[in-house]
Amino acid sequence: MPVAVHWFRKALRLHDNPALAKAVAACSAPNSSLLPVYTLDPHFVKNSHIGTNRWLFFLESLQDVDRSLSESGSKLLVLRGEPMTLFSTLFDTLIANGETVSLYFEADTSPYARNRDAAMLELCASKNIAVHTFNSHTLFNPSDVIKVNGGITPIVYQSFLKVITEKMPAIQPATPTLTQVPPLSDEMKALLTYTETFGFDAFQVPSMEDIGKAVPGENLVSTHKGGEREALKRLEEYMKQKDLVCKFQKPETNPAAFQPASTTILSPYLKMGSLSARTFYHELMKVYRASKIGYTKPPVSLLGQLYWREFYYTAGYGTPNFDKMLGNPICKQIPWRTDEQSNVDLEKWATGQTGFPWIDAIMIQLKQEGWIHHLARHSVACFLTRGDLYISWERGAKVFEKLLIDADWSLNTGNWLWLSASAFFHQYFRVYGPVSFPKKYAPESVKYVRKYIPALKNFPEKYLFEPWKCPIADQKKAGCIIGKDYPKPMCDHDAVSKVNIGKMKVAYDEGKVASPPKAPKGKKRPLDED
DNA sequence: GTAATGGTTGCTAAC
DNA sequence: GGTTAGCAACCATTA
Incomplete structure (x- = not known):
């Protein structure tokens, strides 16, 4: 049978x-x-x-x-x-x-x-x-995208966009939802x-204990609930906000906003496949088509976000050693720190002990909730790599992979390559400031830091993002002594970021000398045959 | 071959 | 408050 x-x-x-x-x-x-x-x-x-x-x-x-x-x-x-x-x-x-x-x-x-x-x-x-x-x-199937692009993996978003809009077939309708599946017989x-x-009942979805994982304290359990039902509910709720959907521009969203966040938080569901990207796409198209006010366009739009996912999936598929620096043909070879102190610094970053409240609040939110805003990811990734600590993006990516509920191999790797100016993005002299950047997002960023770092709850707003500058009398009044109740900054951002820009320039220049002669035209980055 | 252009999301000072 | 130049000047693509 x-x-x-x-x-x-x-x-x-x-x-x-x-x-x-x-x-x-x-x-x-x-x-x-x-x-x-x-x-x-x-x-x-x-x-x-x-x-x-x-x-x-x-x-x-x-x-x-x-x-x-x-x-x-x-x-x-x-x-x-x-x-x-x-x-x-x-x-x-x-x-x-x-x-x-x-x-x-x-x-x-x-x-x-x-x-x-x-x-x-x-x-x-x-x-x-x-x-x-x-x-x-x-x-889009990554291998199809590369095939129609003549065997070349697009590594620029606009090129990718051109390929999928001009050369790929239209996205098919979603497969109908299964409301009924054949029952499983008692015999089976x-x-x-x-x-x-x-030694276990395989017809029982295991618990955390069953697979040998401890459930942590309440404050470390994510508020984001998994599952297809939750995914579809969130999609429906978001799509009801037609103006928000049509006017969505990613760079304009606020990384410090919470309750509600400024983006969809559909990424964890897309990652698990609890939400179909195609269903998301078609629901989005319905809203766009019905819109009388027009709608934003890729790369900043909501559709653009879906396409970023496609872009990184394709790059990840077509690039050898995509998740490594060594042996990765699109990755800038940069001599990141590997000294003993870099281990200590990595740990400070990962646990939210850098002494920069904006950075620490983000890393604490990440640890507690398993999700942070895209621009928050930018801030902390830039800080770890080219901005301040000069630690390899591979080490940062591993921390994200562990903590993010939406951790997705292609996207996580691609974004770290981007932020560390190792691939895709090369304007390494544009550095996010751990103090200046959050100031743009007040008052939400103020509430955000106070929420995730209780020690700074009563700290004067004027010094909230650079608490070491606060007069000691005011520190006492706020009940938070810097160096005792909250760490001193682990580095001097203004000085160290300038030094790092210089180091990036050297690494880029050396890469030019070391790079092999370019392949003949039209044969660049060919995909290895399966 | 070379120059121009654009690149989802920097910061600061000056108008 | 919103826009722009300077910072020192990247890359991939296109004209």
Whole structure:
């Protein structure tokens, strides 16, 4: 009897999920079964690069999928272990029971996933299992974009925009939402109850404790809730604000705004696939089309934000060693600090102990809530790298990867490359000031710093972003002594940023000398054949 | 080959 | 308060 196995990885949703829809459609024959599977890979579970909030958000997303499946009498099978081993066992069990197995999943372009999925295709081929994959995580398939661009990966946004608007086919309508999926029979449940084999109930979405993760204190648990329901609710709520949607300009939004934030906070849902980028796109188009006041355009518009995601996905796909400096052909080679003190400085930055309230408030919000505004990311990334500490963007990216609930390999890497002036952006002499920048966003930035750094709650506004300049009498009055209740600044920004600009210039000049001769015209940055 | 142009989001002082 | 030049001057693309 036919069994269509749907492998959930991203795309933790029932709306616009082509792979799941096809798997469901394949179950129309009598006695056929849909088996929804998720594999908790030790590559992700055991590594420390996923923080508590990211785990919580993920498990909530998984629970929401299981809840939706359960409403139709189905159930998510959550297997824990190395995917190839698990699927091998699963397939053997099904085949031994006389089933004809087929596998459905959404394609994933990140390096680890590409290797994993290639191995999976081999495994399936060896067992005569038909595999069906679908591109639905992004609006455009990165390899298609590169192909229509003559094998060249666009590394300038405007070039990318030209390619997708002029050379790519129109974005297809979303796949209809699955309101009903085939129920899972008791026989199938009994067959796949691995409790004895693995020591856990695989038909139960695990808790934090189950996967060996501690739940932290209340103040460190993100207020952002995961799941498809929450994603669609947020999308709907945001799209109701038609003026805001049509007038959206990213650089004009306020990084210090909270309750509500000045942007959509849909990124964590897009990352998990709790929200389909295509659904977002079509809902946005509806608002644009109905608008009488016109609407903003990429790169600053809301559509422009969706396209940035596409841009970085494509760059990440087409660039070797994208997440590293060494061996990355588009990355400026910069001798970032690696001395002992840089470890101490990195830690101060990561834990919000720099002595610059704006920087520290951002890093504290990041740790507590798992999300910070894009321009806040700019501020702290510039501070860590070319602005102040001269520490590698790779080390900063790892901290973000752990703490951000929307941590997405392509986007996180791309933005760090940008901010450190290693790729995409090269005006390294434009440095964000840890004091001057937040002043532009008063009074929200004042409230923001007071919220995330309670020690500065009563500190005079005049000195809030540079508290070391505050007269000691006023420090006493505010109940916050700098150097005791809140750290002294870890560096002199004005002096050190000037020195760093000089170092960047040297690194850029040396890069020019060291760079190999340019490839013939039209053959630049060709994509390696798969 | 060279010059001009534009690049989502800097800061400061001067008008 | 809003706009502009200077800062010292980047890159990728296009004319």
